[in-house]
Amino acid sequence: MSSSRPVAWRRALGYIGETMPSILVLFAHPALEKSRVNRSLVRAARDTAGVTFQDLYERYPDFHIDVAAEQSLLVEHDVIVMQHPFYWYSAPALLKEWLDLVLEHGWAYGHDGKALHGKALLSAITTGGREEAYCPRGYNRFTMAELLAPFEQTARLCGMDYLPPFIVHGTHSLSATDIERHTDDYRRVIEALRDNTLDLGAARAFSRLNADLTKVLH
Numbered sequence: 327m328s329s330s331r332p333v334a335w336r337r338a339l340g341y342i343g344e345t346m347p348s349i350l351v352l353f354a355h356p357a358l359e360k361s362r363v364n365r366s367l368v369r370a371a372r373d374t375a376g377v378t379f380q381d382l383y384e385r386y387p388d389f390h391i392d393v394a395a396e397q398s399l400l401v402e403h404d405v406i407v408m409q410h411p412f413y414w415y416s417a418p419a420l421l422k423e424w425l426d427l428v429l430e431h432g433w434a435y436g437h438d439g440k441a442l443h444g445k446a447l448l449s450a451i452t453t454g455g456r457e458e459a460y461c462p463r464g465y466n467r468f469t470m471a472e473l474l475a476p477f478e479q480t481a482r483l484c485g486m487d488y489l490p491p492f493i494v495h496g497t498h499s500l501s502a503t504d505i506e507r508h509t510d511d512y513r514r515v516i517e518a519l520r521d522n523t524l525d526l527g528a529a530r531a532f533s534r535l536n537a538d539l540t541k542v543l544h
């Protein structure tokens with residue numbers, strides 16, 4: 327790795343450990359009262375020390391996003407987690423609005439847009455579709471990596487490192503026990519990002535970060 331790589335990137339990915347990476351979870355779910363899975367995952371994010379949790383639909387029910395406040399939050403954190411249900415192969419509308427408004431030219435990208443350089447971005451997603459549906463011969467025809475390409479490339483354009491996504495598939499058939507297990511996995515991933523104990527090299531071998539945590543968390 328080049329020595330000119332930004333410090334936060336290295337910290338977030340576990341290369342140096344003198345400072346705890348700070349984590350911002352941007353959560354977007356327009357109908358949390360109907361949610362089973364995200365409602366549970368939210369507990370893991372909210373309850374973990376060192377995590378700032380921002381519920382976008384709670385904060386901006388009218389879609390009037392405070393761009394300056396959101397940009398300040400981004401600047402203050404090393405790892406940005408975008409947690410949301412998969413809606414029409416993408417994110418709920420408010421997160422798209424957030425991207426459109428907050429990631430300004432000259433701030434997040436463009437010649438002088440370096441505010442996010444060196445940070446890491448993690449998508450934490452729940453899908454109704456089962457994992458096997460997300461492949462060329464499957465019901466949804468495309469892989470998750472292909473469908474998440476806009477998020478990956480947005481991160482890249484902003485000088486951020488896009489981590490392998492945390493994905494919970496097949497939400498409609500999950501039992502309460504399954505949801506607890508995924509919530510526990512999510513908590514462990516967030517803690518590992520915070521504590522620099524996530525082996526990103528190992529994680530990159532999997533299509534999703536939580537495919538086999540025994541090989542990814544140390």
Ligand SMILES: Cc1cc2nc3c(=O)[nH]c(=O)nc-3n(C[C@H](O)[C@H](O)[C@H](O)COP(=O)(O)O)c2cc1C
Binds near residue numbers: 362416455
């Ligand atoms: C408007 C809408 C669009 C959806 N689009 C997709 C989709 O493109 N792919 C998919 O697998 N599931 C899709 N779903 C299912 C949700 O992803 C699923 O209900 C959600 O992840 C469950 O999480 P929750 O219990 O937190 O609501 C959609 C659901 C809604 C309401």
